[in-house]
Structure formats: C-alpha cells, structure tokens
Amino acid sequence: MSLIKKFATVASGTLMSRAFGFVREMLMAAAIGTGPVADAFYAAFQFPNTFRRLFAEGAFNAAFVPLFAKEIEANGTEGAKRFSEEVFGVLFTTLLVLTIAMELAMPLLVRFLIAPGFVDEPQKYDLTVALATVMFPYLICMSLAAMMSGMLNSLRRYFAAAIAPVFLNIILIAVLANAWYKGHDNLTVGYALAWGVLAAGVVQLAIVWIAVRHAGISIGFRRPRMTPNVKRLLILALPAAITGGITQINQLIGTAIASGQNSAVSSLALADRVYQLPLGVVGVAVAIVLLPELARALKSGNLKEAANLQNRSVEFTLFLTLPAAAALLVMSEPIVRVLYERGQFAAGNSTPTVAAILAIFGLGLPAFVLIKAFTPGYFAREDTRTPMIFAAISVAVNISVALTLFPVMGAPGIATASAIAGWVNAAMLLVVLVRRGHWGADIPLLTRIPRLVIAAAVMAGALHVAIGRLAPYLASSAPLHTQAATLLALVAGATVIYFGVAFGIGGADLGMIRRNIKRGEAKPQQAPAANATADE
Structure with missing residues (x-):
C-alpha cells in the first residue's frame, strides 16, 4: 500500500470521528451553551481526554511500535504476542493503581491542577469534581486501546484503530438526543x-x-514483570508521551488558566473542536503511518527511502494544512455562527469570542501538524529525549505567554500562547534534524512550499472579499439554511481557487502523486511476513 493510501485509510476514520464530533459539539452548544455546566464538563473531560490524546494519538505508539515491529521481525508472531502480554500486564496494573489514586485525590486535582479558578464558585467546583470522578476510568480503556492500536498499526491494519474513536461521538450524540427528547435540564445533561x-x-x-x-x-494477562523489553519501553514511553502530547499538555495548562474567567474554558473547547478536524485528519494520520514506515526504512539501512518518506510527508501535510489555516483565519466567525449559534450558545452571545480563538488556532495549525511530521524522525531512531526537551521549552513558552496575555486578552490570549509555543517547538525539531544530517535538502519540497503559501494567500484574499460581499447571507439574522448554504459555497469556491492556483504555479503536481501511489504498490514484498494478511 502506498504512503498516500495509508494516510487516506487512517484519515478516513479520523474524518468520520471529527464529523460526528462536530454534530456532538453543535448539540452540546445548543443544550448547555458556554455556561457553568459547560465549563464544568469541559474542564472535567479535559483531564482524562488529555491522557487519551497522549496515548491514542501517537505518543504511546512512538515507544511501542518500533519495539513491537522489531519483535515481529526477530521472533515472529509468537515473540510479538509474548511482548504484548508483558506490556499489557504492566500497563493494566499501573493504570488500575493510577486510577484509584486519582479518584481519591480528585478534589485536590480539580482545586490545584484542572480548574483552580472554580474554587471560588462552590457549585461549579463540586460539579467538576463529580464529573471528573465519573469520567476518569476512561483512561484505562483508552490506554489499553492505544496499545492494541499500536499493534494494529504495526501490522498495517489501520482502519479499526482509526474508526474506534467515532463511537465516543456516536454515544454522546445519542445521550444528547435523549436529553433533548425528554427535556432534561443542564445539570442532568452534564451527568449523562x-x-x-x-x-x-x-x-x-x-x-x-x-x-x-x-x-x-490473542493477548492473555501475565503477572506484571519488569522484563528487558518492558524496561526499554518505559524508558522510551515517558519522554515520548510528553513530546507527542505537547499540544494536549498545553491545552490542559490553558484550561487551568482559563478557569479564572467565566465561559473561557468552554469557549476554548468549542474552538478546539473545529481546528482539531484538519489537525486530526492530516497530522494524526501522518504521525501514525509515518512512524512504522520510517522505522522499517532505517532498520533496513535505506536512508534514501527514509529521507523521501519524511519529505513527502511534510509536503503532504502542508499541501492540505495551509489552506485550512488560511480559511480558519479569514472565515472563523461564519464557521462558528453556522456550527454553534443556537439555543443556549446564541443566548450567551459567545460567537465573537469563540471565533477569535478559532482564528488564532488557525495561525498555529501548520505548526501543530508539522510537529506530528517531525517527531517520527526522532522516535524512529529511538531518540525520545531530544523532542522531550523541546516539548518542555514549548510548555515554558506557553505558560509564560498565556499568563501574560490572559489578563489582557482573555481566552484568545491562551490561544495565542498555544500557537506561539507550537511554532517554537516545530522550529526546534526541524533545526536539530537538519543539523544532525537526518533531514537532507529536498529541492522539490523547497520549491513547492513558497508556492503553496502563495496559493493559500490568494485563496484567503478571495475569501475575504467574498465574505464582505455575502455578509447579509451570513449574518445572524439570516435563516440557518441560508447561512449554511452560503458557507458551503464559500468553501467550495475557496477549494477550487486553492487547488487551481497550487497546481497552476507548481505548488502541487499530479505526476508526483501518481508516482507515490505506484511506488508503494510496486514494492509489496518489503512488508514483514507477519503483515501478509493485513487489511489494505
């Protein structure tokens, strides 16, 4: 299977999850708006959800996948099964102890870590503690699921791991639909x-x-033992978790700071949902697929193939991410209005704040996606320490900028800090890869990037003019179907302009895409024997 087809396989499942996620957030905005129950739920959910993203979206895989793939090649399926059972025994036991400790300490965690700003509002604080207590065991399920997803990715069975997150949104949509049908109040909806x-x-x-x-x-439970493989995994996993989840760590910090202002937590969460679509579909797909492919190329000594994988991945991410970032920057307010402006959300007049946050997130989007493309260059070489140091620097930048800007700008200040920290992290990752000789100059990539930037800028300019001309059809007073139809027309027009300019000035090339597809299909024998039955 070609690299592009593998990206598409993972991205299709992620896209489905994000699409259902939009429906979920639309219903939640209408049901509970950006009020105290919404703040409490989003703050409580941020805690286990941060761990989910740390594990499920690449960090655990960064440590587990290379070791699992090595076991397959060295000792076959039986060796990989034994290694998986060793890891499962340690991981399950650790998670169980951690969950019990966290449940007992939840009041203190909310007070000092999750939402310290809620302490002055006893009802919101108590609700956050209660909701976090209910949701935290979600961590056990998602961490174990992440391990199995890593196994599936190593076996090149990408779709099941990509489609599983859809069910979070399906279940929450069903909860919200039932609440609407039965007329439940906000508090009941929050617990449900x-x-x-x-x-x-x-x-x-x-x-x-x-x-x-x-x-x-078939994984069985083994008594937890610190075998050499498990020790190696733990040595790699901690820095990988910090590095791979830096965006989520920064969001957790942002949530803690935002808890000092009413509606700031929920406003950040609603904006985050929108920009997570391109970040999840492109960035996560690239990170999941690139790591095992890069690890195989390096293990076989094929440095030329490894360099090509890295360059084509960055090219692919920028090709799709730059127009998404430009669109979020220019048309954030119409997007927020169409997606969320109804029910309790409209009553709170939250559109300008959420739109401003979304536009700023758009500026940071290319950096967040590039981080996903750069870190496999370290992880595949079993270097998780260097990106962890960069992640720590990024966190320090995020905290200092957020604390500086939040009193002045409110929630948009936290988004600004996150975007700045993302660009700092991406720049450090790239510079060190180049200095170490792990990232060679690629003329096609270097010539295409400025052309893609030009194409995105032309698209953004056209969108800005069109939005001004179509303002009456996008206003809050216009019917929702008119707003939605106008927004879809703008997206369609922007897509045509971007792709037309990108292909016209050489920012993208159909021949290159065809060659990538054919290159992957021409070499099926490179897959390990254990992957012969993989779903492709």
Whole structure:
C-alpha cells in the first residue's frame, strides 16, 4: 500500500470521528451553551481526554511500535504476542493503581491542577469534581486501546484503530438526543454526558481488542514483570508521551488558566473542536503511518527511502494544512455562527469570542501538524529525549505567554500562547534534524512550499472579499439554511481557487502523486511476513 493510501485509510476514520464530533459539539452548544455546566464538563473531560490524546494519538505508539515491529521481525508472531502480554500486564496494573489514586485525590486535582479558578464558585467546583470522578476510568480503556492500536498499526491494519474513536461521538450524540427528547435540564445533561464518556471508552476498547484477535494475536494477562523489553519501553514511553502530547499538555495548562474567567474554558473547547478536524485528519494520520514506515526504512539501512518518506510527508501535510489555516483565519466567525449559534450558545452571545480563538488556532495549525511530521524522525531512531526537551521549552513558552496575555486578552490570549509555543517547538525539531544530517535538502519540497503559501494567500484574499460581499447571507439574522448554504459555497469556491492556483504555479503536481501511489504498490514484498494478511 502506498504512503498516500495509508494516510487516506487512517484519515478516513479520523474524518468520520471529527464529523460526528462536530454534530456532538453543535448539540452540546445548543443544550448547555458556554455556561457553568459547560465549563464544568469541559474542564472535567479535559483531564482524562488529555491522557487519551497522549496515548491514542501517537505518543504511546512512538515507544511501542518500533519495539513491537522489531519483535515481529526477530521472533515472529509468537515473540510479538509474548511482548504484548508483558506490556499489557504492566500497563493494566499501573493504570488500575493510577486510577484509584486519582479518584481519591480528585478534589485536590480539580482545586490545584484542572480548574483552580472554580474554587471560588462552590457549585461549579463540586460539579467538576463529580464529573471528573465519573469520567476518569476512561483512561484505562483508552490506554489499553492505544496499545492494541499500536499493534494494529504495526501490522498495517489501520482502519479499526482509526474508526474506534467515532463511537465516543456516536454515544454522546445519542445521550444528547435523549436529553433533548425528554427535556432534561443542564445539570442532568452534564451527568449523562459523563457516563456516556465512560461507556464509550469500553466500546472503543472492545473494537480494537476484537481487531487484534482477528489479526491473529490473542493477548492473555501475565503477572506484571519488569522484563528487558518492558524496561526499554518505559524508558522510551515517558519522554515520548510528553513530546507527542505537547499540544494536549498545553491545552490542559490553558484550561487551568482559563478557569479564572467565566465561559473561557468552554469557549476554548468549542474552538478546539473545529481546528482539531484538519489537525486530526492530516497530522494524526501522518504521525501514525509515518512512524512504522520510517522505522522499517532505517532498520533496513535505506536512508534514501527514509529521507523521501519524511519529505513527502511534510509536503503532504502542508499541501492540505495551509489552506485550512488560511480559511480558519479569514472565515472563523461564519464557521462558528453556522456550527454553534443556537439555543443556549446564541443566548450567551459567545460567537465573537469563540471565533477569535478559532482564528488564532488557525495561525498555529501548520505548526501543530508539522510537529506530528517531525517527531517520527526522532522516535524512529529511538531518540525520545531530544523532542522531550523541546516539548518542555514549548510548555515554558506557553505558560509564560498565556499568563501574560490572559489578563489582557482573555481566552484568545491562551490561544495565542498555544500557537506561539507550537511554532517554537516545530522550529526546534526541524533545526536539530537538519543539523544532525537526518533531514537532507529536498529541492522539490523547497520549491513547492513558497508556492503553496502563495496559493493559500490568494485563496484567503478571495475569501475575504467574498465574505464582505455575502455578509447579509451570513449574518445572524439570516435563516440557518441560508447561512449554511452560503458557507458551503464559500468553501467550495475557496477549494477550487486553492487547488487551481497550487497546481497552476507548481505548488502541487499530479505526476508526483501518481508516482507515490505506484511506488508503494510496486514494492509489496518489503512488508514483514507477519503483515501478509493485513487489511489494505
């Protein structure tokens, strides 16, 4: 399977999840708006959800996948099964102890870590503690699911791991639909959503567990033991978790700071949902697919193929991310209005704040995606320490800028800090890769990047003019179907302009895409024997 087809396989599942996520957030905005229940739910959910993203979106895979792939090649399926059971025993035991400790300490965690700003509002604080207590066991399910997803990715069975997160949104949509049908109040909706999150974790774990068994590996429970492989995994996993989840760590910090202002937490969460679409579809797909492919190329000594994989991945991410960033910057307010402006959200007049946050996130989007493309260059070489140091620097930048800007700008100041920290991190990752000789100059990439920037700028200019001309059809007073149809027309027109200019000035090339597809199809023998039955 070609690199592009692998990206598409993962991205299709992620796209489905993000699409259902939009529906979920639209219903939540209408049901609970950006009020105290919304703040409490989003703050409580941020804690286990941060761990989910740390594990499920690449960080755990960064440590686990190379070791699992090495076991497959060295000792076959039986060796990989033994290694998986060793890891499962340690991971499950650790998670169980961690969850019990966190549940007992939840009041202190909310007070000092999750939402210190809620302490002055006892009802909101107590609700956040209660909701976080219900949702935290979600961590056990998603961490174990992440391990099995790593196994599936190593076996080149990408789809089950990519489709499993869809069920979180499906279950929460069902909860919200039932609440609307029965006319539940905001507090009841908040508790129902918390229990829905926990149920979704169980369902997602079941899906990947079944997929792993279908792939021919049945995992049993082994007594936890610190074997050499497990020790190696733990040495790699901690810095990888910090590095791979830097965006989520910064968001957790942002949530803690934002808790000092009413509606800031929920406003950040709603804007985050929108920009997570391109970040998830492009960035996460690239990170998941690139790591095992890069690890195989380096293990076989094929440095030319490794360099080509890295360059084509960056080219692919920028080709799709630059127009998304430009669109979020220019048309954030119409997007927020169409997606969220109804029910409790409209009553709170939250559109300008969420739109401003979304536009700023758009400026940071290319950096967030490039981080996903750069870090496999370190992880595939089993270097998780260097990107961890860069992640720590990024966190320091984020905290200092957020604390400086939040009193002046409010929630948009936190988004600004996150974007700046993202660009600092991406720049450091690239510079060190180049200095070490792990990233060679690629003339096609260097000539295409400025052309893609020009294409995105032309598209943004055209969108700005069109939005001004169509303002009456995008205003809050216009019917929702008129707003939605106008927004879709703008997106379609912007897409035509971007692709037309990009291909016209040489920022993209159909021949190159065809060659990538053919290159991947021409070399199926490079896959390990254990992957012969992989879903492609």
